[in-house]
Amino acid sequence: MIVEQARLQVRPGQGAAFERALATARPLIAASPGFLGMEVRRGCEAVETYLLIVHWDRMEDHRDGFRRSERYEQWRALLHPFYDPMPVVLYFGEPV
Numbered sequence: 001m002i003v004e005q006a007r008l009q010v011r012p013g014q015g016a017a018f019e020r021a022l023a024t025a026r027p028l029i030a031a032s033p034g035f036l037g038m039e040v041r042r043g044c045e046a047v048e049t050y051l052l053i054v055h056w057d058r059m060e061d062h063r064d065g066f067r068r069s070e071r072y073e074q075w076r077a078l079l080h081p082f083y084d085p086m087p088v089v090l091y092f093g094e095p096v
Contacts, residue, residue, distance in 0.1 A: 001036060001094070002059050006087040008040075008050040015048050018082040025078045028071040029054065034061025052087070059091045 010018045022040060029035060036055035043049035056062050066072050080086070 002056050003092040004052070004054040004056060004059075004062050004089060005092060006052045006089045008052055008082075008087050009084060010048045010050060010082045011084050012048060014082050015042070018050075018079070021078045021082065025075045028075045028078075029066060031071060032061065032066040032069065034058055034065060062091075 008018075026038065029038060034057040036057060038052070038054045040053075041051045043051070054062065066075075
C-alpha cells in the first residue's frame, strides 16, 4: 500500500464551497481500481489549508489509472478551480 499526500491551499473565502465540491468529487476517486480510502483534514490554524491523504494499492493506480481517467477530468473540473497554488502530490511507501 502507498499513501498519496497533498496540501491543498484553497482560495480565501472558498472553504465551504470547496467542501461541497469535494463531497461531489469523492465518489469519482472512490470508484477507481486500487483505491483503498481517503481523508481530508482542514487546518486548525490555517482553515483554508487542507491535507489530502489517499491510500492506494500501488502508486500506478493513482498516477496511471485515476489520473488518466474520465473520472479524473470531472474531479479536476470540480476541485482545481479552488486551489492557489496548485498542490504538489507526494507518494509514501510502507511505514518504517
